[in-house]
Amino acid sequence: MLTLRCPCCGVLADETELAPGGTAHLRREGPEASDEAFEAYMFLRDNPRGVHFERWRHAFGCGKWFHAARCTVTNEVFGTYPAQTAAPPEEVLEAIRRRRPEWER
Numbered sequence: 774m775l776t777l778r779c780p781c782c783g784v785l786a787d788e789t790e791l792a793p794g795g796t797a798h799l800r801r802e803g804p805e806a807s808d809e810a811f812e813a814y815m816f817l818r819d820n821p822r823g824v825h826f827e828r829w830r831h832a833f834g835c836g837k838w839f840h841a842a843r844c845t846v847t848n849e850v851f852g853t854y855p856a857q858t859a860a861p862p863e864e865v866l867e868a869i870r871r872r873r874p875e876w877e878r
């Protein structure tokens with residue numbers, strides 16, 4: 774079972790308390806975007822086998838959104854951090870590199 778520590782309230786929540794929100798750190802396109810850029814934003818996603826940055830909501834807890842770095846193969850969690858973070862924090866990236874030396878972003 775997947776468990777994630779909510780960085781907002783500190784609770785170690787199992788997946789029955791959480792709601793997935795898809796890929797983290799997407800660049801949202803505005804009304805001035807080209808059709809190709811908007812199509813890429815809406816429909817084209819990387820679906821890597823391995824390290825993935827995701828959005829989660831502590832739905833049956835504090836209700837807040839946060840981000841998690843997780844391996845999609847093993848469910849190993851490298852870290853969680855607030856959703857207001859524009860890019861993964863360096864300590865999360867270092868945790869990934871320590872456990873997955875071959876990983877590249």
Ligand SMILES: [Zn+2]
Nearest residue numbers: 779782831835
């Ligand atoms: Zn929470």
